[in-house]
Amino acid sequence: MTEVAVVIADDDESQRREIAEFLDRLGVTHAEASDGGEAKRLFQEVHPKIVLLDMNMPKIDGVEAFRWMRAQDSRAKIILMSGYMNRVREANESELGAFAVVEKPIPLRTLGQFIKNVLSGRVPA
Amino acid sequence: MAQSDGTDKRQESNARFFAPFMGLFVLFVAVSGGLLLYSAWLQNELAREQAAVAVERELEAVRTGLSSVAVEYSMWNPTGLRELVAPEPNRAKQRLALWLYQKHGVPVAFVVAPGGRVLSVFRAGEQIATLGAQDIDGGLPRLLETVGEAEEGVAGRAAGLLSVQGEVHAVAASVLNTPTDERTPGVPEDPFYLLLGLPLEPALGDELVPVPLLSELQVVAADAPLPDRVSDARPLVAPDGSLLGRLTWQPARPGDSLVLTLGIPLVVVLLLVGAVLWWMARRLKSAHAVIAERADALAKANEELVANAGMLEVVFDAIDHGVSVLDRDLRLIGWNDNFRRVVGYPRSLLHSGVEAVELLHYRAMRGDFGDRDPAATVESELKRLRFSGSYNFEETTADGTVLEVRQHELETGGVVRTYLDITERRRAEALLQASEARYRAVVENQREFIVRMMPDRTCTFVNEAMCRFLQRRREELIGQRGFEPIAPLDRAAVEAQFSGITPDNPTLTIAYRVDKADGELGWVEWTYRAILDENREVAEIQGVGRDISELRAAQEQALHLAKLASLGQVVAGLAHEIAQPLNALSMAAENALMAYDTDGEEAIGYMHDKLETVRLQGERMAKIVDHLRRFNRADLPGMEQVELAHVVRSALMLSKNQIALDKIELVAEVPESSRRIRGRPFEIEQVILNFITNARDAIAEHAPPADPDRPGPRGQIRVELIDRPGRANLRIRISDSGGGIPEAHLSRIFDPFFTTKELGKGMGLGLSICYRAIAGMGGHINVWNVEGGAQFEILLPAAEDDAIEGVAQASAEGASP
Known part of the structure; x- marks a missing residue:
């Protein structure tokens, strides 16, 4: 099994593809999930260093997948992505305690810098 | 067989019937015929006796005549006598012969010498040659002997019958007293005799035959047979007792002519009598037949009468009416039990023959006829009973019972009265009248419209409120087909709805616009109901309607607000x-930028791809925005033909994100394509969205709040589109797991302004507006509870296949100018 650094979980295929292309450019290995359930499966199988998790997905949404992942690994580095930032921030501050939250549309270069830092260990877990 | 028996019997009875008449007739004939014959016989006998007597008398007369002639001559002068006895003819003899023949008509005379020797014979006045004594047969000596004997005191004469030359003669002999001088006196000498003869047959015939006593007088020889037709005979005996012959004659028969003269009239009379008897018999017979027939009919009628009487008695007792029968003297002769009960007589009062006066008196005393003087009342009631003819009237008894009395005059002069207790009927009628008056007031004064019309929508009734609303006079509406001025916009839809009223689907609730006389549009909501006749055909349609113009305005306002609210939700989804x-798009642009930063000109192909992505995503957004614009213009009146699957899918597209945010699973079972319907697609979309929103609210209320420890959705909303070929309707089913709707609310859920939500919360489209919107497209909404929640079903009729494209295109153009 090849090492996968980042799991991208987003139900919108075109956004997922843009992020994937961007990560390819950075040379970061990645895997894609189109809903929360798939994200959970990948999280368990590949143990990614970082999870990019869209909050709003069908079946099992991002918040639920986040809670599950946190329950599996309290140190998991999960970056929440959402268009509804106010709601996500509120939730994150009160209970979620995510590693980071990113507002859509994602500023790719900022996100790339952040991922590089995390992977190289410059950002403390 | 029976018939011939009958005929036989009739013939037999005929014979028996006619026998006495025949007997009578025969008796009559016998008696009258017998009497006639008897009297004829008697007459004949009498005539016969008379004839016999006449014959005897005539014989006697001849004899007497001859005797007297002989005696007369005996007193002849003695000289003449001397000459007479001389043997030669002389003058004396001549004179005698003439005298005898011409004076006395005696044709034959003999002078007989003593000893019986004939001296002279005279015939017809002439002396003829001597005739021998032998020519005189039988008994001349005996006759002459008797001359000598005294006869009746006179001697010298005798009479008798002698046959002279074979012919019977009546003869008389007398002694010729010649002078006795030559003889010795005292010594009688044998005397000479004069014998006179008269042929018997002509002598008698001359006298007897001319008188109609007898006929065919004839002397026949003793040994000759009697002539055939002679009925009487007398023996002619000579003096010496020898039979000379017989005198025969035919006596007159007056009886025979009597039979002839009386017989013919008698026969005529008998025939007449017979005819009369026959006629009478016939008359009697026919009368008898008629009587027998009548007797038969009478017997039959009597039988029927007995049966009828029995039946009548039963009916009499069974009918509801009290019945009394009075005879011409106004005495009670018949009544039934109901009569006693209905009028309220004591049992003891009613008996056959009781006078009407008594009955009336009882009732007057009871107070049935008011407070008037009982005697006067009875008098006036009696007058009423005597009033001829048939008529009805009503009476009220003392206890308030209302009686309907029918009086009928009988042909026999009596009266039949029937009494019916109509208290209840009168009371009901009074109540009905009161309620009718009330009903009329309600109908006329209320604000609800009431209309009645024929199945072809010809108006038969409109109430005042309707007239006021339409600002038209009632006469303008009654009898009119399509009397209601339905606004042209709604007319086709209303017509279609009306044609859907059938015996199986008799009610229709519908709202539409009408043109009022002042040019304003008014909204009316009608509930029509078909009235079925006995054949289960629609006989009439009744409608109750109300003016919902203001309500409609308020609803339109509410709809607008609701639309804004739902637009908020839609906007959230759209965002x-x-x-x-x-x-x-944003990330694609950034990727392109990064590629240019790192690779420069070499990245041109990649950048081209990214720009294409940007364009595609931009188009995607433009589509959504366009949809939003059209959604906002959903109140456009135009109906178009659309594929229902597209409509459902676009509704789902707008709502799925919102539903996902609330952690509710949205399960859609929508086929790739479906049949078209005719309607307003954005209205349908709004209705679907509304049901989905309601379902979401119900789940949010029903399910516990999101719990991080409990993964999985909080509830499920299921949207199905069912399009079965061959079914008239397409169905959209929206079910939720929100716990369902209380049963009490199910029937009211489509009422306007019915809500279970708190004020200000959940400004979804009211269900009543949803219902109206779908009904406006010819559809229908059902609601029921399924396991765990509620299910709404939207029924929309499939559009006809023809001209789909044209209509759809035209509508699409008209919808987005």
Whole structure:
């Protein structure tokens, strides 16, 4: 099994593809999930260093997948992505305690810098 | 067989019937015929006796005549006598012969010498040759002997019958007293005799035959047979007792002519009598037949009468009416039990023959006829009973019972009265009248419209309120087909709805616009109900309607507000929908920029790809925005033909994100394509969205709040589109797991302004507006509870296949100018 650094979980295929292309450019290995359930499966199988998790997905949404992942690994580095930032921030501050939250549309270069830092260990877990 | 028996019997009875008449007739004939014959016989006998007597008398007369002639001559002068006895003819003899023949008509005379020797014979006045004594047969000596004997005191004469030359003669002999001088006196000498003869047959015939006593007088020889037709005979005996012959004659028969003269009239009379008897018999017979027939009929009628009487008695007792029968003297002769009960007589009062006066008196005393003087009342009631003819009237008894009395005059002079207790009927009628008056007031004064019309929508009734509303006079509406001025916009839809009223689907609730006389549009909501006749055909349609113009305005306002609210939700959904391509677009642009930064000109191909992505995502957004614009213009009146699957899918697209945010699973079972319907697609979309929103609210209320420890959705909303070929309707089913709707609310859920939500919360489209919107497209909404929640079903009729494209295109153009 090849090492996968980042799991991208987003139900919108075109956004997922843009992020994937961007990560390819950075040379970061990645895997894609189109809903929360798939994200959970990948999280368990590949143990990614970082999870990019869209909050709003069908079946099992991002918040639920986040809670599950946190329950599996309290140190998991999960970056929440959402268009509804106010709601996500509120939730994150009160209970979620995510590693980071990113507002859509994602500023790719900022996100790339952040991922590089995390992977190289410059950002403390 | 029976018939011939009958005929035989009739013939037999005929014979028996006619026998006495025949007997009578025969008796009559016998008696009258017998009497006639008897009297004829008697007459004949009498005539016969008379004839016999006449014959005897005539014989006697001849004899006497001859005797007297002989005696007369005996006193002849003695000289003449001397000459007479001389043997030669002389003058004396001549004179005698003439005298005898011419004076006395005696044709034959003999002078007989003593000893019986004939001296002279005279015939017809002439002396003829001597005739021998032998020519005189039988008994001349005996006759002459008797001359000598005294006869009746006179001697010298005798009479008798002698046959002279074979012919019977009546003869008389007398002694010729010649002078005795030559003889010795005292010594009688044998005397000479004069014998006179008269042929018997002509002598008698001359006298007897001319008188109609007898006929065919004839002397026949003793040994000759009697002539055939002679009925009487007398023996002619000579003096010496020898039979000379017989005198025969035919006596007159007056009886025979009597029979002839009386017989013919008698026969005529008998025939007449017979005819009369026959006629009478016939008359009697026919009368008898008629009587027998009548007797038969009478017997039959009597039988029927007995049966009828029995039946009548039963009917009499069974009918509801009290019945009394009075005879011409106004005495009670018949009544039934109901009569006693209905009028309220004591049992003891009613007996056959009781006078009407008594009955009336009883009732007057009871107070049935008011407070008037009982005697006067009875008098006036009696007058009424005597009033001829048939008529009805009503009476009220003392206890308030209302009686309907029918009086009928009988042909026999009596009266039949029937009494019917109509208290209840009168009371009901009074109540009905009161309620009718009330009903009329309600109908006329209320604000509800009431209309009655024929199945072809010809108006038969409109109430005042309707007239006021339409600002038209009632006469303008009654009898009119399509009397209601339905606004042209709604007319086709209303017509279609009306044609859907059938015996199986008799009610229709419908709202539409009408043109009022002042040019304003008014909204009316009608509930029509078909009245079925006995054949289960629609006989009439009744409608109750109301003016909902103001309500409609308020509803339109509410609809507008609700639309704004739902627009808010739609906008939220749309924001998400737009954000997705926007995000992708944004990242694609950034990727392109980064590629240029690192690779420069070499990245031109990649950048081209990215720009294509940007364009596609931009188009995606434009579509969504366009949809939003059209959604906002959903109140456009135009109906178009659309594929229902598209409509359902676009509704789902707008709502799925919102539902996902609330952690509710949205399960859609919508086929790739479906049949078309005719309607307003955005209205349908709004209705679907409304049901989905309601379902979401119900789940949010019903399910516990999101719990991080409990993964999985909080509830499920299921949207199905069912399009079965061959079914008239397409169905959209929206079910939720929100716990369902209380049964009490199910029937009211489509009422306007019915809500279970708190004020200000959940400004979804009211269900009544949803219902109206779908009904406006010819559809229908059902609601029921399924396991765990509620299910709404939207029924929309499939559009006809023809001219789909044209209509759809035209509508699409008209919808977005």
